[in-house]
Amino acid sequence: EIVLTQSPGTLSLSPGERATLSCRASQSVSSNYLAWYQQRPGQAPRLLIYGASSRATGIPDRLSGSGSGTDFTLTISRLEPEDFAVYYCQQYGSPPWTFGQGTTVEIK
């Protein structure tokens, strides 16, 4: 089973700042099948990035994913008010699919 470790646990930033979220895998993620989700309170997770770097439909280009192998990053270039939420990474290359524990992006 691939264990995903997200860091930091909480990121305190101001609107307009840059956010960098990390997801590290315990072993290489097959075909870079790594997804990022955003979850707001009371809502289902929303897919942001799949295949490590492909944006899902409707996702603004200020959100970007990068990385390969065991190290992946989600970058939000300029934080908007709607970006303050919890973010999860997930690998879907090798069953069992697994999630990271989440990173909370909060308003400073």
Place this chain on the structure above:
Amino acid sequence: QVQLQESGPGLVKPSETLSLTCTVSGYSISSGYYWAWIRQPPGKGLEWIGGISHSGNTFYNPSLKSRVTISADTSKDQFSLKLSSVTAADTAVYYCARGVLIWGQGTLVTVSS
């Protein structure tokens, strides 16, 4: 437009079996993709329970494997989750999903007597 909707009892007694169904509209589940169940205990993170491929192959989270069965009814475009011997630790919002892209809205299942 593909949509997924979870349904089932919102309250299950300890030691009983939790049963949920995901109804898919706008797509035939036998045509492709991987159909998954995920859960989220209140205030906690996401946990992948398992899934079934369009061809019927199943994969389960090893931590739940002894209690989980996922099956599909392609004639109804539905797939189902059964989780046996539930305890309070199984209280969670349960989501169904098509791959990583499309998720249902989730349904809260509480385990309590």
